[in-house]
Amino acid sequence: MTDQATDAVLRIEDLHVEIRKAGHATPILRGVNLTVPVGRVHALVGESGGGKSMVTKAATGLLPTGGVITQGRIVLDGHDVTRYGEAQWRPLRGGSVSMVLQDPLTALNPVRRIGAQIMDVLRLHRGLRGAEAERECIQLLEMVQLREPARVVRAYPHELSGGMRQRVVITMAWACKPRLIICDEPTTALDVTVQKQVLRLIHRLAGDGQGVLLVTHDLGVVAKLCHSLSVIHGGRILEEGAVEQVYAAPRHAYTRALLAATPRFDQPGHELLPVSDALIDQLMAEARDYDRQRAAMA
Ligand SMILES: Nc1ncnc2c1ncn2[C@@H]1O[C@H](COP(=O)(O)OP(=O)(O)O)[C@@H](O)[C@H]1O
Ligand SMILES: [Mg+2]
Numbered sequence: 631m632t633d634q635a636t637d638a639v640l641r642i643e644d645l646h647v648e649i650r651k652a653g654h655a656t657p658i659l660r661g662v663n664l665t666v667p668v669g670r671v672h673a674l675v676g677e678s679g680g681g682k683s684m685v686t687k688a689a690t691g692l693l694p695t696g697g698v699i700t701q702g703r704i705v706l707d708g709h710d711v712t713r714y715g716e717a718q719w720r721p722l723r724g725g726s727v728s729m730v731l732q733d734p735l736t737a738l739n740p741v742r743r744i745g746a747q748i749m750d751v752l753r754l755h756r757g758l759r760g761a762e763a764e765r766e767c768i769q770l771l772e773m774v775q776l777r778e779p780a781r782v783v784r785a786y787p788h789e790l791s792g793g794m795r796q797r798v799v800i801t802m803a804w805a806c807k808p809r810l811i812i813c814d815e816p817t818t819a820l821d822v823t824v825q826k827q828v829l830r831l832i833h834r835l836a837g838d839g840q841g842v843l844l845v846t847h848d849l850g851v852v853a854k855l856c857h858s859l860s861v862i863h864g865g866r867i868l869e870e871g872a873v874e875q876v877y878a879a880p881r882h883a884y885t886r887a888l889l890a891a892t893p894r895f896d897q898p899g900h901e902l903l904p905v906s907d908a909l910i911d912q913l914m915a916e917a918r919d920y921d922r923q924r925a926a927m928a
Contacts (some may be wrong), residue, residue: 645702691719745783793824
């Protein structure tokens with residue numbers, strides 16, 4: 631193995647995934663290569679339906695029913711997990727990888743207090759109990775800059791705002807000290823100011839030895855918070871590289887189209903703007919044209 635290979639918390643090579651249903655196989659990922667280096671935030675960008683979530687599901691052993699890896703390799707925290715079954719995956723979740731999803735409510739138990747849920751994670755993954763677990767719980771909530779952590783600990787999920795809940799979910803993902811945190815559109819459900827706070831928090835998490843895979847369709851976010859990115863469309867990686875390199879000289883027409891619609895990170899004062907649905911429709915039309923041209927040339 632090369633140095634580069636050992637310094638990655640996640641390495642996906644030529645990954646092909648299809649979904650088999652009622653005798654039909656639909657290709658979803660068609661040769662995805664992607665690396666998340668240690669201590670870095672790597673972005674996976676592309677519009678809806680491109681395969682972003684499917685990559686995160688493959689990398690956490692959570693492919694949907696009928697989902698099959700037909701080719702390629704996934705190496706997570708040094709484990710070749712390509713053929714892992716559920717029993718082999720279970721000990722890796724939390725320790726090697728944890729996930730932050732778009733909707734924090736799906737990750738929280740509605741009838742248990744926040745403190746109890748965080749302490750469950752601390753007991754299960756780090757063996758902390760009693761006063762020690764409580765102390766660590768408060769410390770983690772302070773770290774994610776939740777005001778009044780003592781109140782949050784006693785609250786039920788519905789008593790917190792969306793932004794607070796997402797911080798709690800990040801706390802729970804972080805509490806296990808995983809090597810890799812995967813955040814799939816973590817701020818889509820939040821308002822713009824809270825989005826920024828949550829994204830800054832995610833950026834801070836990429837400390838020594840940890841990597842973050844941030845899934846987003848917002849290239850403004852990528853410019854501000856990520857080190858490198860991969861652009862996915864139609865289940866293929868179209869382009870990848872360091873953020874400055876890709877933004878300065880995008881090689882792919884699709885990336886150029888995405889960038890043309892994004893506030894420039896080298897022009898201070900630009901705010902993070904969500905990409906509009908109309909723009910996404912336009913980009914999808916351009917991408918389809920591109921696919922047709924490529925198919926015609928092949
Ligand atoms: N459970 C499923 N069964 C069948 N097809 C699915 C399933 N989940 C996603 N897909 C398909 O896989 C493709 C990629 O989806 P996804 O990874 O969710 O895209 P993204 O996260 O980029 O929006 C889409 O065409 C979607 O329709
Ligand atoms: Mg998705």
